[in-house]
Amino acid sequence: MKASKRTALETAGWTVGSADAFLELSADxxxxxxxxxxxxxxxxxxxxxxxxTQAQVAKLLGxxxxxxxxxxxxxxxxxxxxxxxxxxxxxxTRKDLAKxxxxxx
Numbered sequence: 001m002k003a004s005k006r007t008a009l010e011t012a013g014w015t016v017g018s019a020d021a022f023l024e025l026s027a028d029x030x031x032x033x034x035x036x037x038x039x040x041x042x043x044x045x046x047x048x049x050x051x052x053t054q055a056q057v058a059k060l061l062g063x064x065x066x067x068x069x070x071x072x073x074x075x076x077x078x079x080x081x082x083x084x085x086x087x088x089x090x091x092x093t094r095k096d097l098a099k100x101x102x103x104x105x
Contacts, residue, residue, distance in 0.1 A: 001016070020033075032080075035080065035101060036074050036078075036080055036083065037074050038100050038101065038103060039074075039080060039083040039084065039087065039097075039100060039101075040071060040072055040073065040074035040078070040083060041072075042087060042092070042096075042097075042100040043071055043072055043083060043086055043087055043090075044072040046087060046090055046091065046092055046096075047068075047072075047090060050090060050091065052090065053065075054068040054069055054072070055068075057086070057089075057090060060089050060090060061085075061086055061089055068086075071083060071086055084097060087100075
């Protein structure tokens with residue numbers, strides 16, 4: 001956020017902070033959320049690089065297109081396990097997964 005916008009919000013009486021502070025997330029909870037978001041983003045990027053539609057990925061997974069959309073959006077109903085299995089199903093390797101997990105968003 002730009003400093004000028006932050007100052008304007010604070011001047012107007014708003015408290016500006018991070019989402020994890022607002023949600024009172026612990027360090028491990030924040031790390032888990034970041035892992036889930038990174039895996040969801042990796043799924044979308046890999047799908048797009050392979051020029052696959054969400055419907056095609058859904059067929060590979062035995063799922064539905066809306067479910068794939070939910071995976072790519074890191075919906076709360078989507079497990080990390082499902083994200084990992086989906087990435088592997090569309091060609092990611094364990095090394096690819098390690099890179100995703102090691103990256104700083």
